[in-house]
Amino acid sequence: MNTPAQASHDDSYASEHDHKKCVSEALGTAEHLCVVRGVQLTPIRHQVLELIWENHKAVKAYELLDRLKPQMDAAKPATIYRALDFLIEQGLIHRVESLNAFVGCRCSAHQHEQLLLICNNCQEVEERSAPEVMQALSQEIKQADFIVHSKALEIHGICVKCAQTMAGEQH
Amino acid sequence: MNTPAQASHDDSYASEHDHKKCVSEALGTAEHLCVVRGVQLTPIRHQVLELIWENHKAVKAYELLDRLKPQMDAAKPATIYRALDFLIEQGLIHRVESLNAFVGCRCSAHQHEQLLLICNNCQEVEERSAPEVMQALSQEIKQADFIVHSKALEIHGICVKCAQTMAGEQH
DNA sequence: AGTTAAGTGTTATATTATAACATTCGTCTT
């Protein structure tokens, strides 16, 4: 009937925020946008989006496949990749190029290209719209006479929570 | 539909600049840096670096392998990946995350993290140090309390030469 | 009914990357 064990375990981010709200907002926005756009958020696509939103970590396609199989025995790589293609096209998830992985997008309704801060320790991804960076980038690209199709702006490192945890453990 | 209308000769960039100079500078710098650092630019590593520098396009690992085989029949995937790992560690090449490909670095001796402008038409990659972008990025990352390990800043689109070619062909 | 387009099922394969262990070779030690 429901899924009680969602935000209770090792999810560090979830321990500090109301992740159910993240999920319901993301799914609600996705459903709304798909209706408005006249595209189909089919059961498979919806399930994959939910799986991606289990947490804020970047997740691999084959890990999603493993997570989907219990609910859908017929799931194959194409099942996942087709759903991912759709979700990316609709701007509902980000592909994290430097990890070959995927993460839910919190800004589906607005501009989609964001700066991604990717923690090498916990795999969580923080999106930032970083307007000053984007402004400087526009200038730079204009100077280069380059016609932009898409941007991948990915920073790897240690997020603030992991940094605190590590500091507390003092090596 | 329209045909892709690629640049007819393989080396559009080279037709407009002295590419031999690019190569000799890149190899010279690499040799020098490796001596200074006390690391070995072995024959295999040197050959792979030369192959990467055949042009300014992002090149795939298995394409390099194919190019290496005539010179080195024993070449296997590990041969290439080990050489690439070394060249990346030494900052002599960039890994283009969004293409799973590699390109020579023109700034080996200086800072290595650059903005990459990647042409979807000709695959050439332009590096730009983009100081204003980097400055804004530092600010943004600082605000996020994030500890940076590495950056992947990749813009896809159409380079100025391809744009001109396309415009000349009047679509 | 016939046609079409989107979505999915299914099988197979292509592409990218790493693991694991053996061998070679130069250098340092004894």
Add this chain to the structure above:
DNA sequence: AAGACGAATGTTATAATATAACACTTAACT
């Protein structure tokens, strides 16, 4: 000289990521 070592490479196998190709279903439209 013999042995030990570490770096690089040789070699085999496999893991991980992604796409191609074609069949089938469904719903909408003609």
